[in-house]
Amino acid sequence: MPSNPDPADHRPGQVPLLLAIAYRAMTDHFHSRLAELGREPLRPAHGYTFRYLADHPDATTVDLAAHLGITKQAASKAVAELQDWGYVQRRPHPVDKRAQSLTLTKRGHEYVHLADQLWAEVEQRFAEVIGPDRLAALDQDLRAYIDYVYGDQPVPFRPVW
Template identity: 25%
Template sequence: MSLDDPLIDEAYRVLAERPGFLIRRLHQIHVSMFVEECAEFNITPVQYSVLTALAERPDLDQVTLGAQIGIDRTTTAGVLARLAERGLIQRRASPVDKRMRLAAITAEGRKLLRRMDKKAQRAHDRTVAPLPKEDRAAFLRYLLHLVDASNDYGRAPLHLP
């Protein structure tokens, strides 16, 4: 579809010229693809991101973990509680600060990630599949650039180590 197509409704043309509208819509599409591919695992994309982050860096506190994937403290707490209920992560008090709880992925969580990897990757691949192969890496670079350049405007800025 092209904005130059005379069959495109004018109302859609106005929306289609708004990056925020298109980004939100693409996110909705990706989440649907992820849910379709990964339905058997009963894991949301955010939960998958949390498990992935904990697989790479165990024993993260809630604030650091949220900052690494760009979700707020309340959302992080809810996600961690649901993952802990399923035995996919474990939480313990920090030896340095007893008020702080650390999260770590369990063996069961790692096993689930391994089982999910191909299907989750398929959802990611399907999201960019309509683009020509030679444009996919550039699209991801542009997305990364936009996120990085405007990161501080997010409700929960992303802070990578």
């Protein structure tokens, strides 16, 4: 069990930075686990792409671009990479001859599954440090805030930077 920081060390306005640092630490952890397993160093945008494609079969490049908040050209480029690596397939769209239907390959689905496991691992490590009830509270609080800010609007994914 780690030492417990002094609550009095709070300085007003430091929490946003703490969020960023903690997130950074977690992504570092995630990526180092990924590297240990010998996986391609996929970038965060790829992760969000996977997630979206897994949840939206027959999505098009334009759909994806809208979801990621980038241009269709940029989305197209990302998809091309993922296709080269065998994670995604482009097929003729069932009804629209202009469009392509994007689907995850088996390898793509496996990756999503692995990523889920790794993120859970990372979170678990966090839980070990602060305790499971604190984690639950934190989870709830962050969702409350995100809900408060975005309500039912779509949530921007990428940490902007």
